Amino acid sequence: MEFWVYFAAKPLFWLIVTLAVFMFATALNKRSGGTPLLHPVLVAMAIIITFLLLTKTSYETYFEGAQFIHFLLGPATVALAVPLFDHFERIKTMWLVLLVACVTGAVSAIVSVLLVGLLFDLPTGVLLSLAPKSVTSPIAIGIVEKIGGFPSLAAGLVLITGAMGCLLSPLIFKLLGVKDDAVKGFSLGLSAHGFGTAYAFEVSAVAGAFAGLAMGMTGLLTAFLLPVVISLMGLI
Amino acid sequence: MLNGFLALLLCQLLGELLVLVTGMPVPGPVVGMVLLLLALIVFKRTPDSVRLVSEGLLRHLALLYVPAGVGLMVHLEMISQYWLAILVALFVSTLITMLVTVLVFRLVGKLNNSAGEP
Numbered sequence: 216m217e218f219w220v221y222f223a224a225k226p227l228f229w230l231i232v233t234l235a236v237f238m239f240a241t242a243l244n245k246r247s248g249g250t251p252l253l254h255p256v257l258v259a260m261a262i263i264i265t266f267l268l269l270t271k272t273s274y275e276t277y278f279e280g281a282q283f284i285h286f287l288l289g290p291a292t293v294a295l296a297v298p299l300f301d302h303f304e305r306i307k308t309m310w311l312v313l314l315v316a317c318v319t320g321a322v323s324a325i326v327s328v329l330l331v332g333l334l335f336d337l338p339t340g341v342l343l344s345l346a347p348k349s350v351t352s353p354i355a356i357g358i359v360e361k362i363g364g365f366p367s368l369a370a371g372l373v374l375i376t377g378a379m380g381c382l383l384s385p386l387i388f389k390l391l392g393v394k395d396d397a398v399k400g401f402s403l404g405l406s407a408h409g410f411g412t413a414y415a416f417e418v419s420a421v422a423g424a425f426a427g428l429a430m431g432m433t434g435l436l437t438a439f440l441l442p443v444v445i446s447l448m449g450l451i
Numbered sequence: 452m453l454n455g456f457l458a459l460l461l462c463q464l465l466g467e468l469l470v471l472v473t474g475m476p477v478p479g480p481v482v483g484m485v486l487l488l489l490a491l492i493v494f495k496r497t498p499d500s501v502r503l504v505s506e507g508l509l510r511h512l513a514l515l516y517v518p519a520g521v522g523l524m525v526h527l528e529m530i531s532q533y534w535l536a537i538l539v540a541l542f543v544s545t546l547i548t549m550l551v552t553v554l555v556f557r558l559v560g561k562l563n564n565s566a567g568e569p
């Protein structure tokens with residue numbers, strides 16, 4: 216077992232595990248027809264968590280390797296400006312629609328998740344970690360740190376929300392007869408952040424751009440709105 | 452391509468600095484995104500190097516969420532206690548959020564269009 220102790224302590228090993236497992240999960244997802252139920256991120260998370268638990272490896276040890284991938288979330292968030300700029304002309308003519316849809320969507324995301332949570336009598340720490348679930352993880356983590364929930368729980372809940380958004384979107388678009396890629400992308404980005412954006416890019420570049428826009432706007436707005444909403448609801 | 456990566460990182464750094472100085476409750480990368488967008492608007496086009504790196508990163512956006520997601524393992528005990536309530540809350544809320552967004556988007560879009568016509 217000495218070789219295991221040696222390799223398992225190396226950041227390189229966990230970096231490779233993350234990449235390889237994700238590639239496997241992506242292949243599995245393709246083979247199953249791209250169903251969001253087997254979303255590559257969720258499958259990869261499940262496999263890696265199981266592996267870490269079986270080998271009694273701590274999350275801190277794993278993260279020493281995985282942080283190199285995690286780090287890229289920052290520049291990737293900045294990179295969203297590029298598809299936004301590509302469709303800037305169309306976005307400019309629609310700013311009022313986008314702003315109103317974003318504010319109502321973001322507020323209904325926060326209020327509805329808190330109301331259902333309160334109905335189930337969830338403890339305050341869990342409620343506060345649920346509140347920013349529609350916001351992309353780097354922003355959600357920042358918000359939860361500020362309001363006093365559990366940041367890593369929030370990060371996980373954000374991902375589950377993302378997969379649910381992708382899963383529900385075809386049904387909702389069919390139900391409401393949505394044909395416009397801009398509407399599709401915007402609602403995906405607003406409710407399912409980066410997952411929804413990745414999913415929207417598969418629909419079309421226009422959908423992806425509007426999803427990226429919605430993700431950025433929702434993140435910004437939620438960062439300002441959330442503390443107000445939870446204090447109005449008496450949670451902090 | 453390196454120019455492009457440097458540009459993204461610089462925007463992020465400037466974003467983090469702005470957040471630190473002004474104390475606004477927004478993460479640095481989001482401010483960085485706004486800065487890059489402003490730069491592209493001023494520049495009137497996207498340099499090839501920036502496009503190459505950005506499209507590469509965005510194509511693999513999903514992978515970047517894995518390390519944070521594995522962090523759920525720290526909370527397995529809490530999750531096993533409340534998993535049903537959490538899942539129901541997330542499901543109902545995501546459904547409501549999508550419905551509201553699509554409907555409001557359409558409604559305001561219609562009002563906006565009819566207001567613009569004589």
